[in-house]
Amino acid sequence: MTYQETIGYLYDRLPVFQNIGARAFKPGLHTTKELCKALGDPQDKYPTIHVAGTNGKGSTSHMLAAILQESGYRVGLYTSPHLKDFRERIRVNGVCVPEEFIIEFVAGQKFNIDRLSPSFFEVTVAMAFSYFEKAHVDVAVIEVGMGGRLDSTNVITPELSVITNISFDHMQFLGDTLGKIAGEKAGIIKNRVPVVVSEYQNAEIGDVITAAAEAANAPLRFASNAFEVKVNDFSEGKMLVDVIEKASGRTVSKGLATDLTGSYQLNNIAGVWAAKDVLIAKGWKITDDAVRSALQSVRAITGLKGRWQQLRQNPDVYCDTAHNTAGLTMTLAQFETVCKGRKRFVVGFVGDKDISTMLSLFPKDADYYFCAPSNMRALKAEELQSTALEHGLIGKTFGNVNEALEEAIKDSAPTDAIYVGGSTFVVADIESL
Template identity: 75%
Template structure:
């Protein structure tokens, strides 16, 4: 098969969550374990870092990969979903997996795929683990797909486990209380493996995480209780922060420059710094200069896109992959703080989410351009517009995000601002990304 034929086979043969949702959800580790066993358990041939959480796990994974790479290590990075190209999911030192490897892996494993009927995600996890072994990585950063306990990635025993935060998302799969969701995320905690939780949120969540860590004899740190992140503002396109030890008041990192400038990154970077300290204590050589360089250039080093990304100026156009109430509340607040003119929102959602909580966050005085992602789970722009009216949000309907964005730009003055988002898949459809 050619590369395109291979990708076509994988999408047509395997259930893909991003396309069909619940019908592709296949919780449990049995199939992934069997696939990897047939490959010789490649995930056991190199150290790993495991990252879970509701929001911020992608940014956290990319920041940790950048730090390790800039420190001289050969680093694998597995994330999902991809935005433009399937190959984005599997990277080594920022470079996407070879087309040839995808073809050969699929050809070699076709009989196992036909026999085991894995999900698309299970195959891509096994493919990533195998590729990292082939590339002889020094370490791999592995992002959880959804949840943690039953996620296909959860067959690794990492150097450190990171849980960014826990909020409402995928409740039909993970549970209808924050405690239940926390329990699923806590499922990545392993016996004796240190755990970093990026932010302390509330007692209900903290108790679940602490209890799980104690049952595994795993040390647990709430990074936000140990470290204060002081946002000093923007300079030359970078967010400038100080990291302060809350116990001593000492500045741990002074005027650290972040190229990921979403205000939510201040919470992610606390977890990243705490995980870095654990890795250093374990013998990984991550000096401060390399860390500073890495965090100033995460996008260039790892290829991360779609996180509070400015697409153009006059008018300013920002996009962000935030797709739940916790994520959107932060990005909408930041957008309001940087937009001096009319706020314009180009938004779309998937149909299998309760979007009422998200729509309630948007300002009524803004202008709206409703669209649908090019995804089988898409909520139609017409349905979105109808639902939005219930929240006092009025606007125009468009077939896709690019048509909607063009209209928004035409309607704007240089002082206006345009926000594009609502779904990862809306951002993925952007031609300008």
């Protein structure tokens, strides 16, 4: 098969969550373990770092990968979903897995795919583990897909576990309280493996994670209790931050530049800083120069896209993959601060989410351009328009995000600002991304 035929086979043969949602969700580790066993358990052949969370796990994974790469290590990075190309999910030192490897892997695993009937995600996880072994990585950063306890990636025993922000998302799978969701995320905590939590949010979440760490004899550190990360300035497209050690009041890094300029990155940076300290204590060679070099060029080093990314100026256009209430709350607050003129929103959502709470976050005094992502789960633009009207949001419908964005730019004065988002898949459809 060609590469396109191989990818087509994976999408046609296997249940894909991004296309069909709940029907593709396959909790449990048995199938992944069987796939990995058939491959010789490649996930056990190199050190790993496991990253879970509701929001921030993708950015955190990319930052950690960039830091390790700038420190001279050969770094595997597994993330999901992809935005433009399936190969984005599996990278080594920022370079996507070759098409030839995917073709060969799928051809060699057809027997096991037929025998085990895995999900799309289970196959991609096993594929990543296999590729990292064959690429001779020094370490792999592995982002959890959903939850943690029953996520396919949870077959690894990492050097370090990291848990970022926890909020309401995928409640039909993870539970209807923050405590229950935290319990699923804490399922990545392993016996005696250090765990860093980026943010101490509240006792409901904190107590669950603390109990899980104590039960596993896992050293636990809440990064936000140890460090404060404050915005110092913005310069040449970079956000400059100070990292302050709370116990001593000492500034441990001043004017640290990062090309990830979303305000929500402050908590992620605190988590990354704490994770970096844990790795150094375990013997990993990471210098301050490597951290500075990495964080100012995360996008270039790892290929990260879609996190508070400015696409153009005059009018300013920003996109973000925030797709739940907690994420949108932060990105919309930041959008409010950068818009000097009229606010315009190009938005679309998937159809199997309750979007009422998210729509209530958007301002009524703005112009809306409703669209649908090119995804089987997409909410039709006309349905979104109708639901949005119930929240006082008025706008027109468009066939896709690019038509909507083109119209929004045409309608804008140079001082206006446009926000594109609502769903990861809307951002993925942007041609100029």
